[in-house]
Amino acid sequence: xxxxRNTIATLxxxxxxxxxxxxxxxxxxxxxxxxxxxxxxxxxSADWKIKxxxxxxxxxxxxxxxxxxxxxxxRWTLRHNGSVxxxxxxxxxxxxxxxxxxxxxxxxxGTDRVxxxxxxxxxxxxxxxxx
Amino acid sequence: xRWLTNPVVQFLATGFVTLVVVVVVTGALSRQxxxxxxxxxxRSLTRVLGRSVAQPDIPEGLVTGDAAAIDRLDRTVLDRLxxxxxxxxxxxxxxxxxxxxxxxxxxxxxxxxxxxxxxxIEDGGTDAELSxxxxxxxxxxxxxxxxxxxxxxxxxxPEGEPLLFEAYFxxxxxxQQRAAVLDRFLPISIGxxxxxxxxxxxxxxxxxxRLSRAARERxxxxxxxxxxxxxxxxxxxxxxxxxxVQDLAGSSMTLSTLAARSEGAVSEELEEVGRSLRVSMxxxxxxxxxxxxxxxxxxxxxxxxxxxxxxxxxxxxxxxSDISGDERASDAAVALVWRIAQEAVRxxxxxxxxxxxxxxxxxxxxxxxxxxxxxxxxxxxxxAPDDAHFGLRAAESLVREYGxxxxxxxxxxxxTLVRVEVPLA
Numbered sequence: 001x002x003x004x005r006n007t008i009a010t011l012x013x014x015x016x017x018x019x020x021x022x023x024x025x026x027x028x029x030x031x032x033x034x035x036x037x038x039x040x041x042x043x044x045s046a047d048w049k050i051k052x053x054x055x056x057x058x059x060x061x062x063x064x065x066x067x068x069x070x071x072x073x074x075r076w077t078l079r080h081n082g083s084v085x086x087x088x089x090x091x092x093x094x095x096x097x098x099x100x101x102x103x104x105x106x107x108x109x110g111t112d113r114v115x116x117x118x119x120x121x122x123x124x125x126x127x128x129x130x131x
Numbered sequence: 132x133r134w135l136t137n138p139v140v141q142f143l144a145t146g147f148v149t150l151v152v153v154v155v156v157t158g159a160l161s162r163q164x165x166x167x168x169x170x171x172x173x174r175s176l177t178r179v180l181g182r183s184v185a186q187p188d189i190p191e192g193l194v195t196g197d198a199a200a201i202d203r204l205d206r207t208v209l210d211r212l213x214x215x216x217x218x219x220x221x222x223x224x225x226x227x228x229x230x231x232x233x234x235x236x237x238x239x240x241x242x243x244x245x246x247x248x249x250x251x252i253e254d255g256g257t258d259a260e261l262s263x264x265x266x267x268x269x270x271x272x273x274x275x276x277x278x279x280x281x282x283x284x285x286x287x288x289p290e291g292e293p294l295l296f297e298a299y300f301x302x303x304x305x306x307q308q309r310a311a312v313l314d315r316f317l318p319i320s321i322g323x324x325x326x327x328x329x330x331x332x333x334x335x336x337x338x339x340x341r342l343s344r345a346a347r348e349r350x351x352x353x354x355x356x357x358x359x360x361x362x363x364x365x366x367x368x369x370x371x372x373x374x375x376v377q378d379l380a381g382s383s384m385t386l387s388t389l390a391a392r393s394e395g396a397v398s399e400e401l402e403e404v405g406r407s408l409r410v411s412m413x414x415x416x417x418x419x420x421x422x423x424x425x426x427x428x429x430x431x432x433x434x435x436x437x438x439x440x441x442x443x444x445x446x447x448x449x450x451x452s453d454i455s456g457d458e459r460a461s462d463a464a465v466a467l468v469w470r471i472a473q474e475a476v477r478x479x480x481x482x483x484x485x486x487x488x489x490x491x492x493x494x495x496x497x498x499x500x501x502x503x504x505x506x507x508x509x510x511x512x513x514x515a516p517d518d519a520h521f522g523l524r525a526a527e528s529l530v531r532e533y534g535x536x537x538x539x540x541x542x543x544x545x546x547t548l549v550r551v552e553v554p555l556a
Contacts, residue, residue, distance in 0.1 A: 057235035083192065083199030086206075105202040106235045112198070130367070 035127055044123035050116050052129045058104045062097075063116035065090075066098035072120055079093055079115040080105045107131075139335050146328040151322065157320045158313065158522045165308035170280065171301045172308075174257045176215065177282040181296035183321045184211050186286040193222070193230050196239060204205070204231055212298070218275050219299035220287075221268075225252050234271045242268040244295065248283060252295045257284040262299060350532070368419045376415055383408040390542065417442045432457045434464055438489065439476055446480065449487045456494025458553045465531055467553055468492060468501045474522045475503035475549045483507025483547060494555065498535070501551040509541040523549070 015063055035053040046067035053060050065074055070092050074124050077087040078101070090099040105114070118125045134140055187382040188208045202523045212220045213233065227244045244252070251258050262269050262279040272279055276326035283297040302507040364544050390401035420438045440450050457465055472490060479488050485507035492501050523539060530537040535553035 032339040057233075063137050079199070080202055082200035085202040103202075104206065106198070106199070106205050106238065108235070109199055109239050 036131060038127055038129050040125075040127055042118075042123055042125035045122045046123060046125060048116070048118065048125040048127045050114070050127040050129050052114060054107060054129050055104065057107055059107045059112060059114065059131060060102070060104050060112055061116070061129075062100060062102045063127065064098060064100045065092070065118045065119070066091055066096065067120075068097040070094040072097075074099065074117040074118045074120045076101055076116065078103055078105075078119070081108070081113050081115075138339050139332065142335050143328070143332065146324070148546075150324050153320050153324055154223055154317070157317055157482070159314055161312040162309050165310075165312040168312070169175075169308040170259050170282075173216075173280055173282045173298075174259055174284075176217070177259075177296070177298045178257055178284050180212055180214075180217070180298060181284045183285045184208065185220075185296055186187060187288070189222075189288055189294075193290045194224060194290055194294070196228075196230070199281065201238060205233075205235075209233055216300045217298045218301050219272055220303070221295075221297040221299075222246070223252075223295035223297065225295075229268070237268065240268070242266070247284060248295055248297075251283055251285055252293050253369050255285045257282065259283075259499075273300060274490070275299075275301060287537055299479075364422050368422045371415065376412060376419070379408055379415065381410065381413040413441075430470060432492065435469060436472060436492070439473060440490065443476060443480055443488060448479070448485055450490070451488070452490045454492045457492060457499060460499045463533070464553050464555055465501050466528060467535075468499055468551065470499055471530065471537070471549070471551050472503065472524045473544050474526050475501075478522065478547075479503070479505045479507065482510075485546070497555050499553045499555055501549075501550045506546045509543055509545045511543055512539060518538055526551075 005100045035051060037049065039047065039049045042065070043126045044067075046065055049062075049064040049066070051060075051062040051064075061078065063078065064077065065076070071094070072092045073089055074092070075087070075089050085105050086103050088101070090101060091109070092099050101116070114131060115128045116125075116127045152383050158323070165170050185208055188204065190197075190200040190203045193204060209220070220231070220233050221237070223244060224230050225244070229240050229242070232238055245256050247260065250256075259282040260282055261280045262272055264270075264273050264279070269279075280300040280302070281297055282300065283295050286294050286296045288294055312483055386401050386405035386408065390398045390405060393401060417438065420435070436452060440452060460468075472492070476488075476490065479485055483505045485505035488503070488505045490501075490503050492499065494500070506553055527537045527539075530551055530553060533553055535551060537549070537551045539547065539549050541547040
């Protein structure tokens with residue numbers, strides 16, 4: 001089932017990037033066959049990126065926010081099929097002005113909908129992958 | 132194969148067989164004990180994992196299949212559940228839905244629970260059984276290899292719903308438990324038995340040596356007694372032969388002479404007395420043959436047997452005798468065969484009530500064979516009183532000591548066969 005879904009994912013079933021403010025989505029595939037990378041712009045000047053790939057029956061999800069400003073605190077939320085799988089607060093680092101969150105979620109039967117959302121001072125970033 | 136009759140060899144062989152039996156039985160019992168111990172350990176571990184590790188961290192929403200709840204359980208608890216020989220974890224709802232498994236492909240699938248699982252989920256407790264790997268819900272366990280022990284216990288979700296927590300154990304633990312138990316008990320069992328054998332063997336050797344020495348002493352005494360008896364009987368027989376028999380012969384001849392010289396009634400009476408004396412003299416000579424055998428070496432076995440059979444013939448029994456092959460036999464062998472023949476013929480005369488009797492002595496290869504057959508009343512060897520055939524039993528003992536064999540075949544109303552084989556040399 002996972003391999004079938006990987007194929008479907010590779011066929012861009014899932015590469016939907018959506019910015020809450022209506023910014024056009026962007027998506028990209030990495031080198032790995034089953035890796036999906038989706039990028040987009042936040043409602044402010046920051047950019048977001050989500051990478052999803054399979055790993056031993058799980059989905060490895062990496063969410064990244066790049067604001068080019070170090071020391072910003074962002075509240076982030078990772079939703080899996082609509083429920084909050086994990087949430088937290090992260091600060092952009094000095095050199096790149098970005099932060100990255102990596103979590104493993106269970107690869108369930110059917111299409112898994114992964115939403116990574118980050119909020120700071122009214123600026124919202126929201127990326128979605130249907131894997 | 133004479134060594135097989137050695138009691139020390141028999142003891143050692145019995146000890147070895149006992150040792151093998153002890154090892155096999157101890158092994159079986161140890162395996163059983165180890166299995167029970169391993170299953171008990173697996174039950175305990177499953178109870179601890181289910182109630183103390185999994186249950187407190189089961190998130191709300193797991194029973195409804197909430198993806199985030201499954202993620203949290205997977206992230207926070209899995210590493211603490213897959214410990215030791217636990218190779219698989221499954222959490223079931225009562226309707227057979229797999230709410231969680233470390234093989235995520237199974238999550239959400241529905242497989243009806245068995246009666247045992249339903250009993251545990253309803254009544255609590257813990258149960259264990261070997262996994263049936265042919266069932267579809269266990270298809271991912273096949274790749275783990277070997278037998279798996281699945282142990283399940285009841286836990287509760289935060290919503291209060293009873294769930295079935297199931298852990299799968301590999302057989303490695305069973306093997307280790309078996310080895311551990313065997314390592315503990317096998318040396319004790321084997322060591323104790325080996326020590327007993329090692330201690331008893333010298334004692335048995337000593338005892339056997341003493342018994343053999345006593346047997347040889349007894350045999351020597353018996354031989355001395357027999358020789359003394361022979362010498363005494365020889366003296367008596369010689370005295371009778373040289374004294375009474377010669378006197379009777381002389382008197383008989385004198386009476387015959389007197390009868391020839393007399394006339395009428397006196398002559399007839401003298402003849403009658405002379406005949407009576409000759410009958411007595413024959414009886415006395417037969418008695419002498421019984422008291423002590425004639426000089427077998429000089430007169431020959433055939434002549435001696437002829438004298439032996441004379442009273443039987445006189446008693447009206449039809450006798451058939453055939454003696455051959457005794458020339459190559461040693462004096463001892465001939466004397467032994469003579470003695471047995473004497474005993475057998477005596478039994479025929481006293482007990483058999485026979486009308487016919489056959490006595491055969493012949494050489495066969497390196498053995499001298501005696502056969503005495505009669506058509507008398509016979510007897511049941513199993514029920515015959517001991518004293519009735521004491522002579523034959525004593526004879527058998529002599530034959531055995533000489534390295535020969537003796538068999539007596541008889542049945543009520545079917546006559547008797549006595550067959551003896553002794554070495555020629």
